[in-house]
Amino acid sequence: MTVNPSGWRPSTPVDEPGEQATVTGNRGLMLEEPLLFEIGDIETTGVDFADVETAASRLGGLERSAPIGLAGLSEPEAVRHYTRLSRQNYAIDLGLFPLGSCTMKHNPRLNEKVARLPGFADIHPLQPVDTVQGALEVIHELAEWLIDLTGMYGVAMSPKAGAHGELCGLLCIRAALEARGDARSVVLVPESAHGTNPATAAFVGYRVENIPANAAGRVDLEALRKRLGPDVAAVMITNPNTCGLFEPDMIAISEAVHAAGGFVYCDGANFNAIVGKVRPGDLGIDAMHINLHKTFSTPHGGGGPGSGPVVVSEALAPYGPLPFVARMPDGTYRLVEEESAAEIHPQAFGRMVAFHGQMGMFTRALAYILSHGADGLRQVAEDAVLNANYILRSLEDVLDAPFAASGPCMHEAIFSDRGFAEGFSTIDLAKALIDEGFHPMTMYFPLVVHGAMLVEPTETESRAALDQFIAAMRAIAERAKAGDPSLKAAPIHAPRRRLDETLAARKPVLTYRDPEPARAVE
Amino acid sequence: MRYLPLSDADRGAMLDVIGAGSIDELFRDVPEAARLKDGIPGRPDHASELSVERQLTAMARKNLVAGEAPFFLGCGAYRHHVPASVDHIIQRGEFLTSYTPYQPEIAQGTLQVLFEFQTQVARLYGCEVANASMYDGSTACWEAIGMARRITRRSKSILSSGLHPHYVSVANTMARFTGDVLDTALPELAAGTDAERLIASIDGETSAVVVQYPDILGRIADLSPIAEAAHAAGALLIAVVTEPVALGLIRSPGEMGADIVVGEGQSIGVGLQFGGPYVGLFACREKHVRQMPGRLAGETVDAQGKRGFVLTLSTREQHIRREKATSNICTNSGLCALAFSVHMSLLGEKGLRRLAEINHARAAKVAERLSAIPGVSLVNDSFFNEFTLRLPVEARPAVRALADRGILGGVSLGRLYPGADLLHAGLVVAVTETVTDEDVDAFEAGLKEVVQ
Numbered sequence: 001m002t003v004n005p006s007g008w009r010p011s012t013p014v015d016e017p018g019e020q021a022t023v024t025g026n027r028g029l030m031l032e033e034p035l036l037f038e039i040g041d042i043e044t045t046g047v048d049f050a051d052v053e054t055a056a057s058r059l060g061g062l063e064r065s066a067p068i069g070l071a072g073l074s075e076p077e078a079v080r081h082y083t084r085l086s087r088q089n090y091a092i093d094l095g096l097f098p099l100g101s102c103t104m105k106h107n108p109r110l111n112e113k114v115a116r117l118p119g120f121a122d123i124h125p126l127q128p129v130d131t132v133q134g135a136l137e138v139i140h141e142l143a144e145w146l147i148d149l150t151g152m153y154g155v156a157m158s159p160k161a162g163a164h165g166e167l168c169g170l171l172c173i174r175a176a177l178e179a180r181g182d183a184r185s186v187v188l189v190p191e192s193a194h195g196t197n198p199a200t201a202a203f204v205g206y207r208v209e210n211i212p213a214n215a216a217g218r219v220d221l222e223a224l225r226k227r228l229g230p231d232v233a234a235v236m237i238t239n240p241n242t243c244g245l246f247e248p249d250m251i252a253i254s255e256a257v258h259a260a261g262g263f264v265y266c267d268g269a270n271f272n273a274i275v276g277k278v279r280p281g282d283l284g285i286d287a288m289h290i291n292l293h294k295t296f297s298t299p300h301g302g303g304g305p306g307s308g309p310v311v312v313s314e315a316l317a318p319y320g321p322l323p324f325v326a327r328m329p330d331g332t333y334r335l336v337e338e339e340s341a342a343e344i345h346p347q348a349f350g351r352m353v354a355f356h357g358q359m360g361m362f363t364r365a366l367a368y369i370l371s372h373g374a375d376g377l378r379q380v381a382e383d384a385v386l387n388a389n390y391i392l393r394s395l396e397d398v399l400d401a402p403f404a405a406s407g408p409c410m411h412e413a414i415f416s417d418r419g420f421a422e423g424f425s426t427i428d429l430a431k432a433l434i435d436e437g438f439h440p441m442t443m444y445f446p447l448v449v450h451g452a453m454l455v456e457p458t459e460t461e462s463r464a465a466l467d468q469f470i471a472a473m474r475a476i477a478e479r480a481k482a483g484d485p486s487l488k489a490a491p492i493h494a495p496r497r498r499l500d501e502t503l504a505a506r507k508p509v510l511t512y513r514d515p516e517p518a519r520a521v522e
Numbered sequence: 523m524r525y526l527p528l529s530d531a532d533r534g535a536m537l538d539v540i541g542a543g544s545i546d547e548l549f550r551d552v553p554e555a556a557r558l559k560d561g562i563p564g565r566p567d568h569a570s571e572l573s574v575e576r577q578l579t580a581m582a583r584k585n586l587v588a589g590e591a592p593f594f595l596g597c598g599a600y601r602h603h604v605p606a607s608v609d610h611i612i613q614r615g616e617f618l619t620s621y622t623p624y625q626p627e628i629a630q631g632t633l634q635v636l637f638e639f640q641t642q643v644a645r646l647y648g649c650e651v652a653n654a655s656m657y658d659g660s661t662a663c664w665e666a667i668g669m670a671r672r673i674t675r676r677s678k679s680i681l682s683s684g685l686h687p688h689y690v691s692v693a694n695t696m697a698r699f700t701g702d703v704l705d706t707a708l709p710e711l712a713a714g715t716d717a718e719r720l721i722a723s724i725d726g727e728t729s730a731v732v733v734q735y736p737d738i739l740g741r742i743a744d745l746s747p748i749a750e751a752a753h754a755a756g757a758l759l760i761a762v763v764t765e766p767v768a769l770g771l772i773r774s775p776g777e778m779g780a781d782i783v784v785g786e787g788q789s790i791g792v793g794l795q796f797g798g799p800y801v802g803l804f805a806c807r808e809k810h811v812r813q814m815p816g817r818l819a820g821e822t823v824d825a826q827g828k829r830g831f832v833l834t835l836s837t838r839e840q841h842i843r844r845e846k847a848t849s850n851i852c853t854n855s856g857l858c859a860l861a862f863s864v865h866m867s868l869l870g871e872k873g874l875r876r877l878a879e880i881n882h883a884r885a886a887k888v889a890e891r892l893s894a895i896p897g898v899s900l901v902n903d904s905f906f907n908e909f910t911l912r913l914p915v916e917a918r919p920a921v922r923a924l925a926d927r928g929i930l931g932g933v934s935l936g937r938l939y940p941g942a943d944l945l946h947a948g949l950v951v952a953v954t955e956t957v958t959d960e961d962v963d964a965f966e967a968g969l970k971e972v973v974q
Binding site: 079102126141196357 | 523526533536537550562567568575578583589613614622625658688700777796798801811821824836852856863868872930937
């Protein structure tokens with residue numbers, strides 16, 4: 001039985017003026033690729049097995065009867081299918097990827113190599129602890145580095161990504177407040193915060209209120225002071241913030257929050273700007289997640305996996321989750337789980353995940369940190385900030401840069417679409433960047449800037465790459481200001497033109513549906 | 523430093539363009555008192571690739587590698603052979619170093635893979651729709667409980683005693699803060715599951731019943747009666763699958779009436795990796811899709827009418843809905859979803875079925891041999907590739923003693939349920955296609971010694 005009896009038909013070739021349509025729909029190296037379910041079938045497999053042994057079934061009478069509908073491919077077909085698909089992706093390996101707040105930096109291949117050492121890749125999370133001492137050493141070493149880099153008291157390593165780390169931090173805060181019998185109901189979040197901040201606070205049961213920003217794009221300290229009170233559990237701040245600016249009043253903010261009995265959570269998504277330059281612990285922060293897939297360069301992988309360890313202050317450390325790794329006086333490592341928690345860590349709020357966190361990301365991040373060392377990490381922050389300011393100053397005469405007058409930015413530069421011709425917006429500039437061979441910047445975020453364009457080049461871009469990007473941006477900005485109608489068609493050189501997102505949401509097609517069997521021709 | 527392209531000459535020229543006299547001028551908003559004057563104290567400077575590789579390799583050598591020992595561990599993480607082409611594909615830079623596909627015109631590779639992945643997961647689980655992945659099985663399980671609460675507007679969930687204890691712990695952690703009420707119980711070392719307790723506990727307040735299939739002891743029970751009882755009371759059935767290979771042979775939870783099916787996808791394509799990163803699978807009925815957490819890829823057309831894919835239904839998600847989102851999840855487990863999808867397309871239905879048959883046949887033989895050891899008995903009537911033995915001694919020290927003999931001989935229930943004395947004779951043994959006859963001989967001989 002084939003999954004798709006009607007077979008695949010190539011997309012209708014489209015004639016460009018002066019261009020000969022192709023039979024296949026391919027255009028040279030731009031190759032169309034059908035769906036797995038259109039080229040595979042349930043009788044094909046790309047894996048050889050030994051002959052099946054026979055034994056009486058012990059399946060409790062629940063044997064499957066109907067086919068599942070999983071299409072298979074031979075190995076060459078599979079390798080070709082995915083290789084052809086891969087070529088329809090932009091990637092940091094291909095060029096500058098200035099997605100603000102995402103820190104798309106080079107991913108060193110040494111990190112991939114060490115993560116695949118059998119001693120890390122092929123060990124089970126429930127092996128006896130003395131058979132995994134090297135793995136626990138990696139976790140402990142990385143934890144110590146993160147504590148030193150942030151000047152904090154402790155770190156919870158198990159959160160699986162940034163948003164999961166935020167959850168961990170807020171759970172620590174709520175547990176600490178409950179322990180002192182202090183039920184508070186509100187978390188304050190700036191309007192410019194990542195969407196995960198309010199979503200996390202709501203998930204933990206808090207009401208979310210906005211903190212206003214001042215004209216310079218920073219937290220309005222006086223407004224914050226007025227709002228603080230016995231109902232405020234925490235303030236969630238991103239620093240550097242999502243406008244790419246450092247909060248100069250951070251110490252005063254922390255003092256005010258602490259004086260009101262609350263805690264300061266810092267979204268550490270932008271830690272890349274300050275690593276080795278300033279420690280969050282010296283700014284009065286109580287908890288901060290660190291996206292290992294941002295600052296410490298574990299690959300983004302098309303949407304994960306990430307890893308979000310949370311550094312915490314002494315006040316929150318007793319409530320951190322299980323499990324964690326402890327180094328014993330004899331130099332061995334111990335895994336503190338539910339069993340030993342009662343004696344060592346009795347106030348732990350519990351477990352956030354099965355097993356011990358993102359080991360594969362820990363090895364990569366540790367290799368990255370050891371490669372850079374103390375001097376290299378400081379240079380990372382300095383070059384990231386230098387590159388962003390270079391872009392800011394090279395574009396501020398052609399694009400509106402709302403905070404440029406107030407001084408330098410940190411690791412990302414923000415622009416608005418003010419001055420574009422009527423009917424033209426950020427998306428038109430972004431899509432034209434695709435035709436120039438760049439990934440667009442973050443668009444329409446943060447919400448506090450009209451048509452925001454948030455550009456984060458990172459430290460791993462050369463000056464030549466930045467200059468090429470700046471030249472493309474300048475040219476496109478001029479077209480947007482002049483109202484060049486061809487911008488509306490962009491991109492025209494990508495694997496697809498603009499996609500109809502409204503149609504996708506109105507009539508969701510989320511899985512492949514087998515076509516009706518074709519009728520036999522009479 | 524090999525990862526930093528700027529030279530000092532570049533830096534000087536760029537500062538001139540910026541109009542700053544020094545790099546420190548760019549950090550002027552950082553309070554003077556908080557600036558690190560002398561870098562990070564007590565830490566070494568940058569190191570060569572050779573040096574870093576040596577340091578990490580030395581740590582890796584301190585671990586006992588599963589592939590170098592007779593290996594029988596499972597309980598939520600399984601050792602399967604992953605074809606070499608899977609790792610080759612996921613290391614292609616276009617997949618490895620791309621971002622969440624927010625710009626669909628230049629992310630069709632990732633988006634089409636996610637659409638295919640969603641289709642594979644939905645079909646495997648017997649559901650109508652699946653999402654683009656969660657962090658892992660334990661967090662997917664918790665998210666399913668939250669989703670059921672939103673659908674039923676009730677907050678009591680009944681968790682089977684056969685649910686992985688770490689999954690129960692995660693749910694308990696979250697419930698402390700969300701007001702969910704969880705009805706939990708410890709498993710018993712017996713052939714029967716707790717289906718009767720679950721059915722008897724369902725009432726008009728019940729949001730969901732959560733059942734693992736096969737369960738933590740490896741037992742397999744029909745979910746249909748639980749689904750019927752739950753539905754009769756207006757509640758949902760959440761099924762949890764920690765070993766997806768099992769579904770190559772046994773009926774899917776969706777077929778038996780489960781409303782939400784979640785689980786761990788690690789067995790297919792991902793590898794053990796000491797517990798992470800893994801990939802959470804999440805599927806449900808189409809009518810509930812707007813309450814689903816996580817990302818979804820959907821089909822559409824481009825401006826020229828060509829088929830293409832986009833992230834869709836994002837009004838459920840945090841970056842649009844903020845505090846009203848269905849979940850706070852953002853980054854998920856994209857690359858592991860790719861690994862799952864590549865491995866699954868190499869297997870195909872035929873390969874998955876044969877893989878499952880080999881696993882089951884080998885497990886059945888090993889169960890027979892080990893339970894023939896004097897004093898050792900098999901707890902299960904039914905199992906797939908994992909079963910529980912009752913030892914005549916406490917299992918945890920036995921596992922420890924086996925490790926001293928170089929044998930990784932299963933997971934003791936004492937490790938998973940440290941306070942539950944009645945379970946301490948239990949040893950959970952997983953047998954996959956990677957286990958050789960020599961491994962079984964060594965395990966059998968070692969177990970005989972340690973239970974004496």
